[in-house]
Amino acid sequence: MTEVQSRAERKEQTRRALLDGTLEVAGDRGFANVSLREIARSAGIVPTAFYRHFTSMDELGLALVDDGMRALRVALRETRHLSAMANARLSLEILARHVDANRNLFGFLYRERFGGSTVVGHAIEAELGLIGRELTVDLARTPGMTEWRTDDLEMVSDLLVNSTMQAMGAFVDARKPGNRSESEIISRTEKQLRLIVLGIAAWRPKSD
Numbered sequence: 420m421t422e423v424q425s426r427a428e429r430k431e432q433t434r435r436a437l438l439d440g441t442l443e444v445a446g447d448r449g450f451a452n453v454s455l456r457e458i459a460r461s462a463g464i465v466p467t468a469f470y471r472h473f474t475s476m477d478e479l480g481l482a483l484v485d486d487g488m489r490a491l492r493v494a495l496r497e498t499r500h501l502s503a504m505a506n507a508r509l510s511l512e513i514l515a516r517h518v519d520a521n522r523n524l525f526g527f528l529y530r531e532r533f534g535g536s537t538v539v540g541h542a543i544e545a546e547l548g549l550i551g552r553e554l555t556v557d558l559a560r561t562p563g564m565t566e567w568r569t570d571d572l573e574m575v576s577d578l579l580v581n582s583t584m585q586a587m588g589a590f591v592d593a594r595k596p597g598n599r600s601e602s603e604i605i606s607r608t609e610k611q612l613r614l615i616v617l618g619i620a621a622w623r624p625k626s627d
Contacts, residue, residue: 434472436462438483442523450480450527451535480531480539487528488546490521491587495550499557507612511586511605518590529588547584551576564619571624578615582608 440461445453455476459466473479494517498510518525532543554576558564564572586608593601 430472433462433464433468437464437469437472437479438486439523441479441483442527445527445530447530449534449536450483450531450539477536477538480536481542483524483527484531484539484542484546487521487524488543490517490524491528492550493517495583507609508605511608514583514586515590515593515601515605518587522591525587526591529584529591532584547580551580554579567624571622575615575619579612582611582615 437458441450441453441458444457444461455469456466458476458479459469473482494514497517498506498513528543531539532547534540551573555569555572558572558575559567559569564575586604589599589604589608590601592598593604599607
């Protein structure tokens with residue numbers, strides 16, 4: 420290993436420590452309420468060294484959004500081949516497993532979607548918008564929905580994305596005393612999805 424490689428690896432390790440430390444320090448407080456000094460301390464560096472890795476707190480937050488959305492897409496990709504409605508429980512079990520493996524990261528996405536950082540919140544909404552548009556395309560190919568108007572398809576997509584985010588948030592907090600267990604969350608969310616399906620079956624799109 421050359422000195423340049425070793426230096427690059429150390430820099431990446433410190434960058435990772437800053438990201439992981441931010442997730443730990445932010446916790447239930449929210450990203451906007453965490454200081455650069457606290458984050459630097461969590462990674463074992465002085466505050467001025469922070470700027471060797473990120474130009475600002477906003478850039479750090481956006482890096483966490485990228486990590487979180489990448490993890491969410493991996494989970495969604497794993498369920499995409501399933502018939503979403505017929506295998507709702509299995510899809511939710513897969514999501515629960517991914518949340519359990521990345522609890523702090525998924526918790527960050529859920530909290531910061533409507534958190535105090537405008538930059539981070541907008542970035543999360545933009546990424547969810549992309550996922551929603553991809554889902555809209557999939558729905559347009561679904562038997563019985565091929566003649567639906569785009570705005571109606573987008574409405575269903577929004578309902579499904581928001582239900583997924585709510586389930587994700589519930590899974591994040593499932594271990595806290597007094598909260599629903601993972602199995603209770605899955606059963607409840609499965610019923611919600613069934614209600615959406617019933618609505619889809621009864622919906623009669625207006626013609627242009």
